[in-house]
Amino acid sequence: MISTVAEQGVGDGSAAIKPRRVVPDVTVRFAGDSGDGMQLAGTQFTDTSALVGNDISTLPDFPAEIRAPAGTLAGVSGFQIHFSSSDIFTPGDAVDALVAMNPAALKTNVRSVKAGGIVIVNDDSFGANDLKKAGYASSPLEDDSLARWRVIRVPIDKLNQAAVKDSGLTAKQMDRCKNFFALGMCYWLYDRPLEPTLDYIVQKFGKKLPAVAAANAATLKAGYHFGETAELLGEQYRVEKAKLAPGVYRKITGNEAVVIGMAAAARLAGKELFYASYPITPASPILEGVADLKEFGAVSFQAEDEICAIGAAIGAAFGGALAATGTSGPGVALKSEAIGLAVMTELPLVVVDVQRGGPSTGLPTKTEQADLLQVMFGRNGECPVPVIAPASPSDCFAATVEAFRVATRYMTPVMLLSDGYIANGSEPWLVPDFAAMERMTITHPTTANDGEEFLPYLRNTDGSRPWAIPGTPGLEHRIGGLEKEDVTGSVSYDPANHQRMVRLRAAKVAGIEPAGAAYLWTGPQSGELLLLGWGGTFGAIKAAALELAKQGVAVSACHVRYLNPLPADLGDILKRFAKVLVPELNMGQLRLLVRGKYLVDARGLNKVQGQPFTIGEIVEGAAAFLRGEIASESRIVSTELPTAQTVLSSEG
Amino acid sequence: MSSAPELNVLKPADYASDQDVRWCPGCGDYSILAQMKKVCAKLGMDRSKTVFVSGIGCSSRFPYYMNTYGFHTIHGRAPTIATGLKLARPDLTVWMVTGDGDALSIGGNHFIHILRRNVDVKILLFNNRIYGLTKGQYSPTSEVGKKTKSTPMGSPDNPIRPISLAIAAEATFAARAIDIDIKHLEYVLERAAKHVGTAFVEIYQNCNIFNDGAFDFATDKQSKADTTLYLEHGKPLIFGKNREKGIRLHGMNPEVVSTAEVKADDLLIHDERTSDPSLAFLLSRMRYPDSPEPLGVFRDVEQPCYGDLVAQQIADAKAREGEGEIQKLITGPDTWTVT
Numbered sequence: 007m008i009s010t011v012a013e014q015g016v017g018d019g020s021a022a023i024k025p026r027r028v029v030p031d032v033t034v035r036f037a038g039d040s041g042d043g044m045q046l047a048g049t050q051f052t053d054t055s056a057l058v059g060n061d062i063s064t065l066p067d068f069p070a071e072i073r074a075p076a077g078t079l080a081g082v083s084g085f086q087i088h089f090s091s092s093d094i095f096t097p098g099d100a101v102d103a104l105v106a107m108n109p110a111a112l113k114t115n116v117r118s119v120k121a122g123g124i125v126i127v128n129d130d131s132f133g134a135n136d137l138k139k140a141g142y143a144s145s146p147l148e149d150d151s152l153a154r155w156r157v158i159r160v161p162i163d164k165l166n167q168a169a170v171k172d173s174g175l176t177a178k179q180m181d182r183c184k185n186f187f188a189l190g191m192c193y194w195l196y197d198r199p200l201e202p203t204l205d206y207i208v209q210k211f212g213k214k215l216p217a218v219a220a221a222n223a224a225t226l227k228a229g230y231h232f233g234e235t236a237e238l239l240g241e242q243y244r245v246e247k248a249k250l251a252p253g254v255y256r257k258i259t260g261n262e263a264v265v266i267g268m269a270a271a272a273r274l275a276g277k278e279l280f281y282a283s284y285p286i287t288p289a290s291p292i293l294e295g296v297a298d299l300k301e302f303g304a305v306s307f308q309a310e311d312e313i314c315a316i317g318a319a320i321g322a323a324f325g326g327a328l329a330a331t332g333t334s335g336p337g338v339a340l341k342s343e344a345i346g347l348a349v350m351t352e353l354p355l356v357v358v359d360v361q362r363g364g365p366s367t368g369l370p371t372k373t374e375q376a377d378l379l380q381v382m383f384g385r386n387g388e389c390p391v392p393v394i395a396p397a398s399p400s401d402c403f404a405a406t407v408e409a410f411r412v413a414t415r416y417m418t419p420v421m422l423l424s425d426g427y428i429a430n431g432s433e434p435w436l437v438p439d440f441a442a443m444e445r446m447t448i449t450h451p452t453t454a455n456d457g458e459e460f461l462p463y464l465r466n467t468d469g470s471r472p473w474a475i476p477g478t479p480g481l482e483h484r485i486g487g488l489e490k491e492d493v494t495g496s497v498s499y500d501p502a503n504h505q506r507m508v509r510l511r512a513a514k515v516a517g518i519e520p521a522g523a524a525y526l527w528t529g530p531q532s533g534e535l536l537l538l539g540w541g542g543t544f545g546a547i548k549a550a551a552l553e554l555a556k557q558g559v560a561v562s563a564c565h566v567r568y569l570n571p572l573p574a575d576l577g578d579i580l581k582r583f584a585k586v587l588v589p590e591l592n593m594g595q596l597r598l599l600v601r602g603k604y605l606v607d608a609r610g611l612n613k614v615q616g617q618p619f620t621i622g623e624i625v626e627g628a629a630a631f632l633r634g635e636i637a638s639e640s641r642i643v644s645t646e647l648p649t650a651q652t653v654l655s656s657e658g
Numbered sequence: 659m660s661s662a663p664e665l666n667v668l669k670p671a672d673y674a675s676d677q678d679v680r681w682c683p684g685c686g687d688y689s690i691l692a693q694m695k696k697v698c699a700k701l702g703m704d705r706s707k708t709v710f711v712s713g714i715g716c717s718s719r720f721p722y723y724m725n726t727y728g729f730h731t732i733h734g735r736a737p738t739i740a741t742g743l744k745l746a747r748p749d750l751t752v753w754m755v756t757g758d759g760d761a762l763s764i765g766g767n768h769f770i771h772i773l774r775r776n777v778d779v780k781i782l783l784f785n786n787r788i789y790g791l792t793k794g795q796y797s798p799t800s801e802v803g804k805k806t807k808s809t810p811m812g813s814p815d816n817p818i819r820p821i822s823l824a825i826a827a828e829a830t831f832a833a834r835a836i837d838i839d840i841k842h843l844e845y846v847l848e849r850a851a852k853h854v855g856t857a858f859v860e861i862y863q864n865c866n867i868f869n870d871g872a873f874d875f876a877t878d879k880q881s882k883a884d885t886t887l888y889l890e891h892g893k894p895l896i897f898g899k900n901r902e903k904g905i906r907l908h909g910m911n912p913e914v915v916s917t918a919e920v921k922a923d924d925l926l927i928h929d930e931r932t933s934d935p936s937l938a939f940l941l942s943r944m945r946y947p948d949s950p951e952p953l954g955v956f957r958d959v960e961q962p963c964y965g966d967l968v969a970q971q972i973a974d975a976k977a978r979e980g981e982g983e984i985q986k987l988i989t990g991p992d993t994w995t996v997t
């Protein structure tokens with residue numbers, strides 16, 4: 007059967023025989039073993055969906071182990087993509103279609119599928135041994151445990167092998183192509199073109215490995231034709247183009263946006279970028295990204311450890327470079343003392359923290375927002391540091407540029423607080439016009455600033471000291487971690503001076519003017535309920551606010567981008583709402599800050615499962631709060647199956 | 659301060675900052691500071707282009723006393739800051755001042771990595787075999803059995819030999835000097851200044867408050883000719899008041915022989931430039947009282963500097979791809995247009 011369909015061209019009109027239903031949005035998840043190529047299949051599906059004009063949001067979800075034992079629950083790697091014909095803000099609460107390449111993938115992912123949703127399983131991977139590795143006593147395909155879903159059994163291994171049998175590849179190489187068979191099926195199911203992926207295959211393997219390229223292309227097409235010809239998949243779905251604002255778009259992840267933001271900031275400042283880092287999940291792609299910017303004059307330095315990474319960045323900043331270091335929570339802990347040195351020496355520096363589940367090594371590949379208090383307070387002494395948190399993958403670009411603007415204007419280290427969810431997740435991005443971006447004016451003094459003398463700690467109206475760099479004749483001076491005498495910068499142990507310097511450093515940070523939006527707003531200016539959030543939860547909170555508003559709740563959402571200093575009008579905003587709920591992927595860190603600072607009875611909606619919020623969780627939490635069901639300080643999101651999943655996907 | 663361009667006519671005193679020097683009277687650090695200023699003047703070092711970076715400890719106060727740029731950083735981390743500074747600003751001359759606790763204990767990791775990368779930084783390690791600033795605990799170079807406040811029954815720790823460690827970490831320049839042997843110290847500092855790449859200098863420094871006399875064996879007028887050995891490139895290893903003793907290799911071991919009985923040709927000849935580090939390592943194992951302790955340059959070889967390699971990659975990338983265009987980077991390879 008396969009050989010027949012493989013000879014047909016794609017899109018030759020035969021698909022028209024089958025019904026095609028238009029739906030507003032769809033969520034698909036690819037799940038399989040770490041070695042099954044699910045991240046690649048998901049990324050290809052995403053790229054294609056972006057190129058056909060859908061709004062997209064993705065959630066890669068992979069294990070910390072590179073190759074956990076094959077077929078086990080620990081080794082399951084997933085990639086979820088939500089694509090839509092209208093604006094979307096999250097990767098989707100529940101899955102419309104799951105592709106499960108083995109029993110372990112089925113077991114760990116099927117609960118996320120809507121009742122009535124499609125579950126495509128690789129029928130060839132349900133042998134006794136596969137079932138045992140996944141902890142199934144008997145095959146779930148043979149009993150009624152999957153009755154609430156539309157299970158489609160496809161012998162993916164065999165169909166893939168048939169498609170690539172003439173490729174000249176080894177059996178193992180052939181088997182590695184099967185992710186593209188599954189991808190091809192999904193392309194048919196959701197009426198996507200094959201060309202972008204076929205182009206990718208040529209680019210990736212074409213010259214070097216023509217046999218691999220041919221096999222992947224063949225099985226991709228075979229998967230597509232299988233969907234078209236076989237009765238199994240049933241009807242085809244279509245998601246029209248999204249009505250996004252006009253312009254040129256690209257797809258971007260948060261980590262990519264940080265890299266591009268750093269390069270742009272350096273160019274805006276007329277400086278070279280210096281980025282030092284030590285490999286750590288999920289921040290390593292930033293190091294790899296900067297390492298690929300050599301033609302921009304960027305220096306990337308892979309240090310021997312986290313401390314060296316920040317030390318080198320501080321050294322480069324002292325030398326006048328636009329310097330940054332990046333890491334995740336455990337790395338921030340190691341860098342703390344050096345961040346204090348940058349505070350004391352008042353040097354500009356950006357420290358990126360891509361948060362992950364903690365404490366300790368925690369959940370390296372999963373997301374969390376539990377480093378807020380660490381970056382605010384996790385240092386010795388009175389050591390204030392500005393904190394900026396991007397709200398989405400594409401917002402990482404603007405937030406990175408802003409972090410450098412603040413760092414250089416105020417001569418201070420700045421924490422850029424990203425997280426694993428926005429770092430790896432992707433969305434469409436309206437490509438900004440670099441020429442229209444405001445330049446950064448940075449001056450290095452070349453002459454004395456007080457008559458004949460150069461005073462390294464003589465402040466300007468922003469409270470910033472001059473950034474005099476080595477190589478400037480006549481401005482030779484010494485800085486260091488010992489307390490500085492006000493104005494002269496000489497070492498001082500004077501009690502009154504110390505208190506003055508602590509207050510000067512605090513006042514400088516407290517007086518920082520945001521270099522971009524201090525917060526993002528959704529809904530009316532006042533009302534019954536304010537959802538107060540920060541960081542990567544933006545999409546879920548905004549979507550929940552819109553959903554609640556539809557249900558008639560007088561709700562607004564304030565999403566804070568500048569966490570230190572907090573927005574100047576936040577105190578007034580909090581007063582305009584009867585109730586304040588703070589959804590966070592931690593146990594209530596922003597909540598603690600706003601309760602302390604504004605004496606407001608903010609309640610929390612908290613989740614620490616290594617996963618982002620679903621919209622439903624926030625809608626439900628807010629509803630419970632309004633019903634008076636959050637009597638204590640916070641409500642913890644349940645780990646039970648959400649009831650919202652009873653809605654059938656086919657009901658649209 | 660004036661911004662007039664400096665001519666090469668500065669005297670040692672011109673390299674002194676206006677800060678009062680706060681080491682204990684009699685501390686070996688004074689001599690090192692004085693010789694450093696002499697070398698600066700001799701080489702006509704441009705104050706504005708010279709930076710002293712230090713960590714924490716008595717030695718690390720050094721930058722405050724030099725009228726150059728300076729950075730007194732945090733404990734053990736001077737190599738990291740010096741590396742970043744030199745990478746960002748290859749035009750600067752970067753010196754690093756550290757101590758035995760700073761470089762070999764809390765900063766041990768950074769110490770080996772700056773050496774193996776061969777960053778063009780000159781490292782002066784003031785080895786006084788004690789923690790001075792924290793008032794007298796034993797250090798990673800203190801001898802076994804050393805009684806201090808934190809080792810009332812004597813230290814059970816095996817000491818690190820800084821030059822052995824430096825050579826193991828691929829140091830391209832390693833030398834040893836003594837604080838009060840000022841001529842030789844000056845010579846070694848000058849050699850370090852002229853080395854391209856990481857130059858490591860261990861300086862035996864007397865802490866007269868907490869570890870007085872630690873290096874008496876090497877400074878005592880009566881005994882020093884027998885307990886030390888001055889290395890000279892291309893010359894046989896000879897020592898003793900009347901140059902009556904020499905070092906010969908016996909298998910893999912250096913042995914002391916009488917120059918009256920053994921021909922100069924059969925003695926071990928010093929070669930600081932051999933690419934193989936075995937000889938330098940062997941010399942670094944010679945330790946009082948088993949043998950005389952070598953002073954001078956153990957190793958001085960040419961290797962590509964880290965900064966040059968980094969700069970070359972950037973130049974190559976620009977030559978290959980042209981100067982990077984930011985808008986192209988922002989836009990990326992795959993776009994779609996919404997109308």
Ligand code: SF4
Pocket residue numbers: 680681682684685686687716717786790791864865866867868
């Ligand atoms: S404690 Fe020792 S090393 Fe420190 S300044 Fe005094 S004498 Fe010198």
